[in-house]
């Protein structure tokens with residue numbers, strides 16, 4: 001599946017960082033913030049919220065931590081459910097300062113499973129968000145499972161309908177080389193596949209996985 005997708009779509013160059021980030025640490029923060037903001041909204045809305053954060057000088061961990069939650073909510077309004085997301089971003093910043101010296105690259109150190117568990121205790125950070133931050137912001141080898149991946153795997157009979165996040169992730173961890181670059185690319189390719197072909201109503205004709213056994217109604 002991975003080879004076919006890569007052959008058809010080519011490298012996706014994820015994560016889609018904006019042109020606003022001026023250095024690697026700002027880019028890392030933008031990725032982590034984007035991983036929280038993207039919950040239940042389109043990427044277009046996330047981009048607008050991120051641009052507003054840059055304009056307000058908020059793509060900085062110390063400033064983000066100092067900003068009152070209500071004011072932050074107003075800035076990220078374009079992302080939708082902005083009060084909820086402001087609370088989550090503030091909780092993430094508190095965690096970062098309490099456990100990682102306010103530095104995102106601190107998430108790159110220590111045993112991956114332990115760091116991931118720690119992140120999962122933060123308000124509003126579930127497995128998909130935690131894995132997106134760990135993989136895309138600090139390059140740790142943990143696969144990001146999203147609704148697209150779940151749908152593709154289900155339609156091809158590779159997972160049962162009720163497979164858990166952990167079960168699906170294990171499948172990717174076992175099937176692919178355990179390299180961040182591969183996980184990065186594979187997740188991005190699945191997003192592209194989900195947008196182009198494996199939509200709610202599947203468009204199997206011309207899909208790169210068309211020749212693999214599948215049931216588009218699954």
Ligand code: SF4
Nearest residue numbers: 197198204207209210
């Ligand atoms: S062949 Fe059909 S079911 Fe399989 S990934 Fe493509 S669109 Fe989805």
